[in-house]
Amino acid sequence: MALVNLQNVTYKYPLTKTPALQNINLQIKEGEFVAVVGANGAGKSTLCYTLAGFAPHFFKGEMSGSIEVAGKESSKSTLDEWVLNVGLAFQNPFNQISGAKYTVFEEIAFGLENIGVPRDEMKDRVNDALALTGITDLADRSPYSLSGGQQQRVALTSILVMQPKLLVLDEPTSQMDPIGTREVFSVIRKMAEGGMTVVMVEHKMEWIAQFADRVIALKDGSILLEGKPGEVLTSDVLAENGFGISRYTSTAREAKKQGLWKKEKLPVTLDEAVEGFKK
Amino acid sequence: MHERLSFHIKRDSVLHRLNPLTKLTLVLALIMVAFTSPWYWTPHLLFLFVIIPLSFIGKVFREFFFAATRLILPAAGFLFLMQAFFQPIGEHVIFKFYFLDITQESLMFAFKNAMRVIVMVSSFTLFLLTTHPSELMSDLTRRGLPGQFAYVIISTLQILPQIQSKSQTIISAQRSRGLDTEGNFFKRAGSLVPLVGPLVFGSLVEVEERAIAIEARGFTSKSIKTSLYEIADTSFEKIIRWGLIIIIILSIVLNIWL
Incomplete structure (x- = not known):
């Protein structure tokens, strides 16, 4: 059974005329890693907020259709129940620091304190989560003294530690260097293999191609294209609609016109490009 | 820092x-x-x-x-x-x-x-x-002080220095665009306007994001809170x-x- 089930979801923020999401139908299996791509204003963040329950519970506005996660219906739940199943981390790490804690360790424990996890279990879970995302050495630092990339890791860890069934991430690596990005992607992949379902908004196509199971391309609040990363990210439809595409894809597309790319399928990653050009 | x-x-x-x-x-x-x-x-x-x-x-x-x-x-x-x-x-x-x-x-x-x-x-x-302020607050919360109240106290203490450094950034940014912050009293007072706008509106946007972030971590959860420290x-x-x-x-x- 699908963990996430969206049926005809349309959502309008308060005081706006055009809906931010239109007629979204989406099913996601347990343990699936889904990447969401799209231009600014395509509804990526709104989709995240919808899955995480903040639209409409926090933002108000008009929601129609049915949103089901882990067998619960969004319209029949309250936000504080909903967040037990769905974790959300978003782009700006600075605003995700609670401000109530003085060290990274306390910061990560904040969510567990709120939902009433016993102290011994809390400490174990925080230590495990710190080790998982590789920030054990930051445990005693003040979260405010960290760099943007480190803060993003703290924000991600603070949500991972709560062990949600569905993890929703809105550009969680925007301030990280390539090494940090790779590490975070492999951690998220590992979580997905362990049974956590992941929905992630991301612009870094090469990484999506390597790690995600499925890609959803959003345009003007609707799903434009959906499928395996290799297919969606190299599709002509994406290029025609002004999506950001991997430089390897656009290079190979040009090369194909000149007769230099022999394969049928276009590459997304460096490895695929190298292999294709060798032939 | x-x-x-x-x-x-x-x-x-x-x-x-x-x-x-x-x-x-x-x-x-x-x-x-x-x-x-x-x-x-x-x-x-x-x-x-x-x-x-x-x-x-x-x-x-x-x-x-x-x-x-x-x-x-x-x-x-x-x-x-x-x-x-x-x-x-x-x-x-x-x-x-x-x-x-x-x-x-x-x-x-x-x-x-x-x-x-x-x-x-x-x-x-x-x-x-x-x-330690967080020790004081978690002890008082344990004794029945509302969590929201404790949060407001602690986060204010922490966020003040952040606002200070942000206003410094805004001043530098406005100066690089030609804002004159020196001179007599009236000139200085006038130059506060381009500082206060971005600071206040920026902070309001941040408040919304921070509300989402702590809500996502179960801040309003109805279960009884526990504390990391004994x-x-x-x-x-x-x-x-x-x-x-x-x-x-x-x-x-x-x-x-x-």
Whole structure:
């Protein structure tokens, strides 16, 4: 059974005329890693907020259709129940620091304190989560003294530690260097293999191609294209609609016109490009 | 960067290990006794024989001394002068300056009042030096203080330095676009406008995001909150607290009665 089930979801923020999401139908299996791509204003963040329950519970506005996660219906739940199943981390790490804690360790424990996890279990879970995302050495630092990339890791860890069934991430690596990005992607992949379902908004196509199971391309609040990363990210439809595409894809597309790319399928990653050009 | 965001000095001492509520009650008792005691020398003796020794027990005498000389003494000194000059009591004039005169009585009165203020501020300083704010708040939350209230206090303490550094960034950004922040008073006041706008609106946007972030971490969850730290509270401390509360009540009652 699908963990996430969206049926005809349309959502309008308060005081706006055009809906931010239109007629979204989406099913996601347990343990699936889904990447969401799209231009600014395509509804990526709104989709995240919808899955995480903040639209409409926090933002108000008009929601129609049915949103089901882990067998619960969004319209029949309250936000504080909903967040037990769905974790959300978003782009700006600075605003995700609670401000109530003085060290990274306390910061990560904040969510567990709120939902009433016993102290011994809390400490174990925080230590495990710190080790998982590789920030054990930051445990005693003040979260405010960290760099943007480190803060993003703290924000991600603070949500991972709560062990949600569905993890929703809105550009969680925007301030990280390539090494940090790779590490975070492999951690998220590992979580997905362990049974956590992941929905992630991301612009870094090469990484999506390597790690995600499925890609959803959003345009003007609707799903434009959906499928395996290799297919969606190299599709002509994406290029025609002004999506950001991997430089390897656009290079190979040009090369194909000149007769230099022999394969049928276009590459997304460096490895695929190298292999294709060798032939 | 701002690693240190509170007065708290991390040391290992008896005073540090005391339950925050015990310390808070002690501070309150000291203040009440200093302000209500009918005996003239009470605040002076409290400061010399209770507060200063406590700063040694808490191993924070150096920091306490710094805070006292730089913060507390100037304020108390000012209060002393004001009261010495403007308190129209007594006949034994010591010093006359036009219409202002200092009498022996007003001097004594001013000395006592300045000392009372010193007791109040210095005992509170000592409390802040030896108590970690998050420890205080989680202890008070455990005793029934609403979590939202504790959050507002702590996050304000933490966010102030952030706002300060952000306003510095905005000033630099506006200056690089040609904003003149130097000159006479009116010019300077006018240059505040392009600072306040981005600061206030930016902060409002941030508040929304932060609300989402803490909500996502179960802030409004209805389950009973737990705490990462175990805060010691012995039955011995409970007895001390009750003793202090009796002292506080007595000093209030005696003050009304007498």
